[in-house]
Each structure stands twice: as C-alpha cells, then as structure tokens.
Amino acid sequence: MHVTFLGTSGAVPTSVRNPSAVMVRREGERFLFDAAEGTQRQMMRFGTGFAVSHVFLSHLHGDHVLGLPGLVQTWDFNDREEALSIHTPAGTRGRVEDLVxxxxxxxSFPVRVHEVSAGDVALSRSDFEVRAFGTDHRTKSVGYALVEDDRKGRFDREKAEAELGIPPGPKYGKLHRGEAVELDDGRVVEPEQVVGPPRPGRRVVYTGDTRPTDSVVTAAEDADLLIHDATFAEDRRERAGQTGHTTARQAAEIGNRAGAKRLALTHVSTRYAGQSDRLEAEAREVFDGEAFLPDDGDELDIPFPDADE
Incomplete structure (x- = not known):
C-alpha cells in the first residue's frame, strides 16, 4: 500500500501546497480521497497515474472538490471507458452530479455517485473495506478508513515436516486454508498445530476537515496511518473549534487515544507558510508514534504490521 500526498494546504493554496487530495494505491487500484482544484496537475507532477477507480469525498467545500470537474473532463478526453464511482456524504448526491x-x-463513461453515512461500507472487496465514519465539520461530512482483513497465520513448514512428518505437497495448502488433514498412518493434523494466529491487515484513515471527535478515535484504532486535519497551532484552538477544525496538538491527542502508529498532519492554514516545523513540534510533544507534516508530493509506503517479524 502506497500513499501520495497531493495536497496538504488548507482552504487556500500556496506556492508550494495545493489544497486537499490524497492518493492511495493498493494492489494495483488507485483511490483518491478528496480532489481540490489543481489535483490533476498534482497527479501529473508526482506521477501517480490517472487510473482512479473510486473517489471518496469527505465534504463538499470547494477546497476539497473543485478539482473533480477537470478530472472528469480529462478522463473523457482520454477516452476512458471504465466506470468511476464517487462516494459523498448523504444528502449531497445532487450537488456532486451538478459539479460533474x-x-x-x-x-462518455459511467459516473456513479453513491451517498454514504457514518457506519456505511462505501467499498467492499474480498480482502478489505473502505468504511465511512462520522466527522464534525460545519457541513455534511464523513471520513474514510481503508481497513484490510486479517491475513492467514504463518505456516510452520519446519514443524510440519520435521516434527509431524507431513510430506511437502497439497496437504500444506489445505492446512493453511484451515482444513484438517489425515496422514497415511491415520493421524489427523489440525490446522492450529502448524498455522500461527491470524495476522492483522493494514488500516489507513483519512478524516478530511473535522473538530476532534470520538468517532475518529474509534475508526483509527491501531491505524498504521492516521491522516488528520491539523489546520491550526495550539494558540488558535478556539478558532479551530469555531471553524470546524483541529489543532496539531489535538490531532496528536486523538492519534494517541486511537493507538495510531503514524500521524500525518494536513490541511495546514496558510498562516503557517514556512512554519511547518512549529505544527510538527506541537504534535510530537504529545504523540507517542511518528508525527509529521508532509509536503505535497511526499510518498509513504504502508508495511504490514508484522513486516519486521
């Protein structure tokens, strides 16, 4: 799984930061979370490719959606045939259709707009889901969590062969699939004798714009990456609450409560142009994991939680 930060600015772009957009690439599929003005230019600039199958909109403020019409037009010019699915908060379908x-x-290609509410599964695949969760902004809004299923436990080949005398072959596959096997001498070997416990998949969580809220803590439990609104520094906490946003320190507190491993601070107000280290410092004072403020174009690989084992 690979994340590219296409836009990390708040409502207004700067010379170095575009407004909100994040690309997540997983097993050949590309998912776009929000699509601010200039997103397609960022996609070209940072080489993410354009083969996006699903767009997930957190809310319909302009700094999160105004890049969508241009993207759709470009796909049309390029003779796209694959259907595009756009996921948007409940009650906003008509506005998205008007925007497109x-x-x-x-x-010339199908564009399907799906409304989602907190708790809905926006996208379901055989081994992962994208789930919508509640956020607290000044309009209808949701966040999204890409959550992989648990993977099979590790198969202990040495134990299977040396200790239990199971010859290499189809029986190994059956055991790994959770099926018991009978050996030539009549012994029955159960899967748990040679297969370890299930291994967790990965979880990437994108909040969009939000005040601090318990629903994010729940959605981001043990997240490998939490991408959280961090519009303001701590001295603007009151302003953050008034405008439906979060400070960097508050984002770190949410990340800690969730047990997230990494915290990406995004939607940074233009008042902090050239001062990103200030927001990072405030978050790092609190956050137990790795907190950082990505620049546009920064990329991040998301390894499996047990990758070092």
Whole structure:
C-alpha cells in the first residue's frame, strides 16, 4: 500500500501546497480521497497515474472538490471507458452530479455517485473495506478508513515436516486454508498445530476537515496511518473549534487515544507558510508514534504490521 500526498494546504493554496487530495494505491487500484482544484496537475507532477477507480469525498467545500470537474473532463478526453464511482456524504448526491456536469457535457463513461453515512461500507472487496465514519465539520461530512482483513497465520513448514512428518505437497495448502488433514498412518493434523494466529491487515484513515471527535478515535484504532486535519497551532484552538477544525496538538491527542502508529498532519492554514516545523513540534510533544507534516508530493509506503517479524 502506497500513499501520495497531493495536497496538504488548507482552504487556500500556496506556492508550494495545493489544497486537499490524497492518493492511495493498493494492489494495483488507485483511490483518491478528496480532489481540490489543481489535483490533476498534482497527479501529473508526482506521477501517480490517472487510473482512479473510486473517489471518496469527505465534504463538499470547494477546497476539497473543485478539482473533480477537470478530472472528469480529462478522463473523457482520454477516452476512458471504465466506470468511476464517487462516494459523498448523504444528502449531497445532487450537488456532486451538478459539479460533474457543470460544463454542460455528459461524460462518455459511467459516473456513479453513491451517498454514504457514518457506519456505511462505501467499498467492499474480498480482502478489505473502505468504511465511512462520522466527522464534525460545519457541513455534511464523513471520513474514510481503508481497513484490510486479517491475513492467514504463518505456516510452520519446519514443524510440519520435521516434527509431524507431513510430506511437502497439497496437504500444506489445505492446512493453511484451515482444513484438517489425515496422514497415511491415520493421524489427523489440525490446522492450529502448524498455522500461527491470524495476522492483522493494514488500516489507513483519512478524516478530511473535522473538530476532534470520538468517532475518529474509534475508526483509527491501531491505524498504521492516521491522516488528520491539523489546520491550526495550539494558540488558535478556539478558532479551530469555531471553524470546524483541529489543532496539531489535538490531532496528536486523538492519534494517541486511537493507538495510531503514524500521524500525518494536513490541511495546514496558510498562516503557517514556512512554519511547518512549529505544527510538527506541537504534535510530537504529545504523540507517542511518528508525527509529521508532509509536503505535497511526499510518498509513504504502508508495511504490514508484522513486516519486521
């Protein structure tokens, strides 16, 4: 799993930061979380590719969605045939459909807009889900958690062969799939004798704009990466609450409560241009894991939790 930060600024772009957009690439699929003005230019600049199958909108403020019409038009120009799914908070489908068709042209490929509420599974695959969770902004909003299923436990080949006398072959596959096998001497070997406990998958959580809220803590439990609103420094905590945002320190407190391993601070106000180290420092004073403020174009690999074992 690979994350590219396409836009890390708040409502207004700067010369070095675009407004909100994050690309997540997993097993050949590309998912786009929010699509601010200029997102397609960022995709070209940072080489993410354009083969996006799903767009997940956290809310419909302009600094999160105004790049969508241009993207759809570019896909149309490039003779796209694959359907595009756009996920948006409940009650906003009509506005997204208007946004997509703002030029008056109808895309040549199917565009399907799906409304989601907190608790809904926005996307379900055989080995992972993208789940919507509640956020607290000034409009209808949700965050999204990409959550992989647990993986099979490790198969102990040495024990199977040396201790239990199971010859290499199809029986190994059956045991790893959770099926008991009978050996030639009549013994029955159960899967748990040679297969370890299930291994956790990965979890990446994107909040979009939000005040601190318990629903994020729940969604981000043990997250490998929490991408959280960190619009303001701590001296602007009151302003953050008034505008539906979070300070860097508050984001770190949320990350700690969730047990997240890494915390990416995003949606940074332009008042901190050239002062990103200030927000990082405030978060790092609190956060037990790795807290950082990515620049546009920064990339991050998300390893499996047991990768070092």
């Amino acid at each position: 068709s703002v030029t008056g042209a109808t895309p």
